[in-house]
Amino acid sequence: MHPALDHHAWTESGLILGGRPAERLATEAGGTPLFVYDRELLARRVRELRAALPEALGLNYAIKANPMPALTGFLSDQVDGFDIASAGEMRVALDAGMPREEVSFAGPGKTDAELRRAIAAGIIIEIESAGELERAADIGAELAVQPNLAVRVNPDFSVKGSGMQMGGGPQQFGVDAEAVPAVLDRLSARGAQFHGFHVFPGSQNLRAEVLAEACERIGALVEELGRNAPAPPPRINLGGGFGVPYFPNDQRLDVPALTPALERVCARLRAAFPGVTLRIELGRYIAAEAGVYLTRVVDRKVSRGKTYLVTDGGLHHQLAASGNFGQRIRRNFPLAAASPARGPEERVSVVGCLCTPLDLLGDDVMLPGLGPGDLVAIFQAGAYGLTASPTAFLGHTPPAELLV
Ligand SMILES: Cc1ncc(COP(=O)(O)O)c(C=O)c1O
Incomplete structure (x- = not known):
């Protein structure tokens, strides 16, 4: 079966x-x-994840996987934050009752209108380019609101075996790792609030050993970037990309096999940046x-x-x-x-x-x-x-x- x-x-x-x-x-x-x-299946999935994830690692739901308002509302009590990809998803997230500081907006091509709404709402914006940073800072100045900006990092490696690759090499997603220091300097110069880093290298991966290695590499990368940042990163989102079996030969992802690597990465980042908030964000795996x-x-x-x-x-x-x-x-x-x-x-x-x-x-x-x-x-x-x-x-x- x-x-x-x-x-x-x-x-x-x-x-x-x-x-x-x-x-x-x-x-x-x-x-x-x-x-x-099925509510019970959603709740069971979150319980299983909580049991396998380090206590220090919070769980965000990526609304893009399924933005049905009732489902998002149901999950709002069970996860720690929402990842959104548009102003429409921002509305769903906030209507579901998620606190604003736990809603983060990632995705290329955020329009000025969306940035304006996100800054007015006080959610976190994951900056995907130097240009987007300047636009967000301009809008913050116009609204007299300090924008909450995190930097999405395009790592200098890719994760094998993901159904969709979204990191490594040239990408429309995130700021290339080597360009992050310059973007952080601009972020401080423009008076924005630095909310940390976000890395999301790919989606639909069923191989625990690959995801574990990716997580260790992401941990090392953000630690180095954070040590050289003007201020320590208050939040680090390690991504996710956990897959589900669709086809007859697909093996279920062994999430508990990821626990040791996640524990190591969380311990390392908490030692480097005391008080840091750590998250992963999963859409497909939850829904x-x-x-x-x-x-x-x-x-x-x-x-x-x-x-x-x-x-x-x-x-x-x-x-x-x-x-x-x-x-x-x-x-x-x-x-x-x-x-x-x-x-x-x-x-x-x-x-x-x-x-x-x-x-x-x-x-x-x-x-x-x-x-x-x-x-x-x-x-x-x-x-x-x-x-x-x-x-x-x-x-x-x-x-x-x-x-x-
Ligand atoms: C930034 C970001 N976060 C989270 C996700 C959700 O991925 P998944 O549904 O595979 O967990 C995606 C998927 O494209 C994404 O781009």
Whole structure:
């Protein structure tokens, strides 16, 4: 069985999510397709992380993974801070009740309007370039508010095995490590409040030994940068990039195997900078496995010997499951029948309702004799689902989201 299915149960009523049959949830939501996010799975994931992370290392949630306001609000009591990537996400973070000083804004291309809102709100801005620093300082002067600025560092190394590389070599993300001293001098000269460093080298990594090594290297880099900074860094965000298993051969990330390296790095940074606040920030690892996308079969057809289940969902809601978000070779996300089985397993292809051959949710998968009216569940759907997908394409009604 795929590791993603470990958390879920089936009864004679089909798939059970948050203690209720999937079919009942679809009715409650007003129809299909829909996303269901399970509070208990979110909370369990945070508890497991807390058990494995050093006590000194706080946990931030990266809202970009799933910005549903109810889900973000639920997590606001359980994590220590939110990472945001836009003024829209800032609104979600602050509405969820996260204290302003625990909200940090990273991402290239922050507009003046977004910087103005973030500075007025008093959140931390992760500076991504020398130019962005000057714009933030100008806006602070105009508003007569001292901006809270941290420096996002583009390290001089990359992390192997990440689904997405966001550090090392030339990058639109962060200030190159060798340019950080000059940026820190400007930050002091412009009278901004220095909030420390942030490093985020990549996303979706399943290899504990690689993440452990990356963490040690990030620790050494920020220690050196901090020792040469005009003031000690009050906060250091070590990034994250913890992955989840999507495909049959993916092994679950062994988070406890990371503990010794994280302990060493935290001890080292606390010795170098007494009182420093330490964080990692995770999006996918917290939200992905708590989410299931439910879609209903509209049509069953056989074309030249191949059986298709045509559903009312598709890549316009779950771009990632169609292979069009971060996969080099298309592979199937874990998928199963959410309605009671009707017959023996058979080989079928599950497609969406869009007029493109890219709208393929499960190619040559085994499902138990499903037909029109039955529900199909796609797992690992809680992160980078709805908001990372082209929902406006072909003008279909957006799916519902339920937090159960
Ligand atoms: C700055 C930053 N923080 C956090 C994340 C979240 O990554 P993940 O969802 O893989 O944990 C990303 C992802 O792109 C990011 O760019």
